[in-house]
Structures are given as C-alpha cells and as structure tokens.
Amino acid sequence: MSEQTIVFEKPNISKSRSHIKENKKKVFQWVPKRPNRISLLIGIGIVCLIGIHLLMRSMYSPEHTVKVLQRAVEEHQINKVTDILEKGGTSASLDDQSVKLFTQYLKDTDLVNHLTDLVTNYKNGKGVLKDHNGNKILTLQKGGKFLGLYQKYSISAEPFDLVLNSPIDGVGIELNGKRTNSTIKDGEITFHRLLPGEYQVKAFFQNDYSTLKEKDELNFATATNNKLVKDLEFNADYVEIYSNEPEAVLLIDGKNTGKKIVTGEKYGPFTLDGKTMVSAQVERDGQTIRTKEVPVTGKYVDLLFEPAEPKKAPEQENNGFFSSIKNFFSKYLPGSSSSDNNLEEKQLINGLFDHNSQPFLQSTDYQQMINKQGSTQKLLQFSVIDSKQDDAGMEIKTQEQYEITDKYGNTNQKKFEILYRFVREDNQLKLTNIEEVKDVTNNE
Numbered sequence: 001m002s003e004q005t006i007v008f009e010k011p012n013i014s015k016s017r018s019h020i021k022e023n024k025k026k027v028f029q030w031v032p033k034r035p036n037r038i039s040l041l042i043g044i045g046i047v048c049l050i051g052i053h054l055l056m057r058s059m060y061s062p063e064h065t066v067k068v069l070q071r072a073v074e075e076h077q078i079n080k081v082t083d084i085l086e087k088g089g090t091s092a093s094l095d096d097q098s099v100k101l102f103t104q105y106l107k108d109t110d111l112v113n114h115l116t117d118l119v120t121n122y123k124n125g126k127g128v129l130k131d132h133n134g135n136k137i138l139t140l141q142k143g144g145k146f147l148g149l150y151q152k153y154s155i156s157a158e159p160f161d162l163v164l165n166s167p168i169d170g171v172g173i174e175l176n177g178k179r180t181n182s183t184i185k186d187g188e189i190t191f192h193r194l195l196p197g198e199y200q201v202k203a204f205f206q207n208d209y210s211t212l213k214e215k216d217e218l219n220f221a222t223a224t225n226n227k228l229v230k231d232l233e234f235n236a237d238y239v240e241i242y243s244n245e246p247e248a249v250l251l252i253d254g255k256n257t258g259k260k261i262v263t264g265e266k267y268g269p270f271t272l273d274g275k276t277m278v279s280a281q282v283e284r285d286g287q288t289i290r291t292k293e294v295p296v297t298g299k300y301v302d303l304l305f306e307p308a309e310p311k312k313a314p315e316q317e318n319n320g321f322f323s324s325i326k327n328f329f330s331k332y333l334p335g336s337s338s339s340d341n342n343l344e345e346k347q348l349i350n351g352l353f354d355h356n357s358q359p360f361l362q363s364t365d366y367q368q369m370i371n372k373q374g375s376t377q378k379l380l381q382f383s384v385i386d387s388k389q390d391d392a393g394m395e396i397k398t399q400e401q402y403e404i405t406d407k408y409g410n411t412n413q414k415k416f417e418i419l420y421r422f423v424r425e426d427n428q429l430k431l432t433n434i435e436e437v438k439d440v441t442n443n444e
Contacts, residue, residue, distance in 0.1 A: 088156035101197025300389030
C-alpha cells in the first residue's frame with residue numbers, strides 16, 4: 001500500500017488580514033456616521049415649530065371659535081358664554097339672567113346644533129346665523145391678529161327690541177322680577193338691546209278707580225325683524241259715565257270720589273269684571289239722593305235719578321240727558337205748541353233715522369194717517385226713565401204725555417212709555433227701531 005503525502009499550505013497571514021479589512025470596510029460603509037448634535041436639535045426645533053404653527057392656526061380658526069361657543073352652550077357654562085359674547089362686542093345686556101335665558105333659548109330652538117352654519121355663512125360672505133323667522137341671532141366676524149400672524153375671530157349676539165302695547169297709560173312693567181323705571185306712555189313702551197329668550201312680564205296699575213295686575217309669558221321665537229311686539233290684554237278700560245243730573249257726583253263702591261259726572265268724559269280705567277260698583281249722588285231740596293249701584297261691565301254706564309217731577313220737553317231743557325239725545329228728540333217729537341205740529345217735516349229730515357230702519361219706513365204712512373184724520377198732537381211732558389248702552393248703540397225708554405185733538409175739536413190726554421233703539425254713526429244717534437209703545441194713561 002502506497003503512502004500518500006498530504007501537504008498543508010501555509011496560510012498567507014498578510015493576505016488574510018488585508019481581506020478582512022476590505023470586508024469590514026464594505027460592511028460598515030452602510031452604517032451612518034454619528035449625527036451632529038446641533039443638527040439634531042435644529043431638526044427637532046423645526047418639527048416643533050411646524051406643530052405649534054398648525055396648532056395655533058387651528059386654535060384661531062373660525063371653526064374652533066364656533067366649537068368653543070357650542071361646547072359652552074351645551075354644557076351651560078354661563079360665564080364662558082358671557083366672556084365669548086362680551087369679547088365679540090355684543091351690545092345687548094349680558095347680565096347673568098339674560099345670558100342664562102339666551103343659552104336656554106339656543107337649546108330650546110335647536111339653534112345650538114346649527115352654530116356651525118356660522119362658518120359656512122361666513123365663508124359665503126355673511127357670517128350671520130338666523131332663526132326660522134329670519135331674525136339675526138349671532139354674527140361671526142374677524143378680530144385682530146395674534147402675534148401678527150394668526151387671524152382671530154369673534155362671535156357677537158344680535159340684540160332684540162321688545163314693544164309692549166297697552167290701552168292704558170301709566171301701566172308699570174316688571175320683566176323677570178325686575179321692575180322698570182318707565183311706564184307705558186302713549187299706548188306703548190319699548191325695551192332695547194335684549195337677548196332673546198323666554199321672559200315673564202307683569203303689568204300693574206292703581207288709581208282711584210281700580211287696581212290692575214296682569215302677567216304674561218313672552219317668547220322671542222315669535223319675533224320678526226329682531227323685534228317682539230306684544231299687546232297687553234287687560235279686562236279693563238276707560239268708561240263713559242252718564243247721569244241725568246248735571247250736579248251728580250260719582251261714587252265707587254259707596255265711596256264719594258268728589259268728582260262730578262261730566263257728559264262725554266271718560267273715567268277709569270275700571271276693571272270690567274263687574275266687581276266694581278258705581279253710583280251717583282246729588283243734593284236735592286236739602287236731601288242726599290243716590291241712584292242704584294251699577295256694576296261696571298262695559299264701556300258705558302248710565303246712572304239715572306228718578307225725576308222729582310215730569311220734565312219739560314227737551315227743547316226747553318237747559319241741562320237734559322246727553323246732548324245727542326236732546327238733539328234727537330228736539331227734532332223727533334212734536335212741539336209744545338199746537339201750531340207746531342208738522343211732524344212729517346221734523347221727522348223726515350236727513351240724519352234723524354237710519355234710512356233702512358222700521359221707524360223711517362213707517363213714518364210716512366203714519367204722517368199720512370194723522371193728516372187724514374185731521375188730528376193734532378201737543379207734547380205736554382217728556383222724561384227719560386231708563387237707558388242701556390253698548391258698543392253698537394243704546395236703548396232709551398221715555399215717558400211722553402200728549403194732548404191729542406181730533407178734527408172735531410175733541411181733546412184728550414195720553415201718556416206712553418216708549419222704548420227706542422239707536423245706533424251711533426259719526427258721533428250722532430240715529431233711530432233704528434221702536435221696540436215697544438205702552439199706553440200708561442190709566443196706570444196712575
């Protein structure tokens with residue numbers, strides 16, 4: 001068996017080291033060099049500045065401004081809402097109660113969920129939020145600039161006017177428990193620069209005739225053109241009081257007011273619920289005489305005294321019942337002289353009748369009958385014994401005594417109670433109906 005000789009080659013140490021260095025160089029050429037500390041800090045700073053810039057731009061955006069208000073309203077942060085509106089230049093009152101009512105108003109009307117419309121409207125050229133009636137509620141506008149770089153935005157609330165109307169002057173007003181210094185004058189009072197919301201109004205009035213107290217709820221959701229107009233309704237009004245005695249003095253609930261009753265003058269205001277009783281008093285022949293007490297339920301009250309003796313015909317009276325009644329009956333009734341008997345001429349003049357009424361239509365027939373009979377009538381006595389008034393007109397009951405002479409010269413006297421119905425037209429009375437004619441000649 002032959003032997004084989006294995007020869008080991010001696011490694012080339014210098015060559016191996018050179019190879020290792022080369023490979024090491026290739027490996028480490030992919031490893032970055034250790035960064036410069038200053039460059040790293042600069043890079044971090046730039047990143048931070050970019051982040052701060054984006055944050056600041058977001059914080060001062062119109063979207064963020066609106067979201068801050070929306071959150072404050074939803075969480076009922078009154079102080080925060082007040083601060084936002086104050087910085088926005090709101091001219092309306094920003095006391096705590098007003099802002100609370102406004103905050104609740106935004107919730108109740110669901111406007112809080114439409115606040116983002118401010119941004120859309122602003123970008124379209126009008127940063128105004130309106131309600132369903134077209135009232136301006138909030139306005140988004142530009143403010144100053146922060147650090148000269150970031151545009152700021154603000155939100156203001158638009159003020160409303162409140163107009164209260166009343167048929168009664170001198171009425172005091174209380175809004176949400178706060179009494180105002182002003183009273184209603186010339187039929188109205190206006191409150192400016194109010195934030196919309198639900199308000200409670202109380203009206204009060206007191207004088208010699210009555211004490212009035214009314215309260216009502218006000219809801220600005222019904223306003224238009226940033227104005228709410230409300231009519232205060234009282235069951236009260238000024239009343240015309242009449243008496244057939246020119247020296248009569250007015251009594252209210254039995255108390256003497258010391259005021260004479262003047263025809264055509266208005267007294268009050270009175271409550272019209274019938275709880276106030278009025279009467280009249282006069283001194284006659286050393287005695288104090290009063291009318292019956294009448295409840296005040298309407299705009300007209302008649303306080304009539306029983307006549308001490310039959311009155312003369314109206315044309316001879318110096319102080320009759322109302323002047324309009326005097327004027328009517330002086331034209332309507334026959335004269336006290338037998339020669340003054342042309343009733344047709346007196347009764348058919350213009351303005352005396354409602355020309356569609358029953359008395360006017362029958363008057364010609366009546367006059368023809370009288371003329372055919374050849375009889376004459378002379379008024380001896382006339383008095384008003386009762387009257388009732390309403391807004392349309394009035395009823396007058398009279399007692400009339402006549403001397404009637406027929407064509408043969410026979411004369412007798414007749415006494416009648418007659419109920420007339422009138423309407424008012426242009427401050428004049430016009431006869432519309434004769435309701436009843438009762439012969440009372442033999443009743444005495």
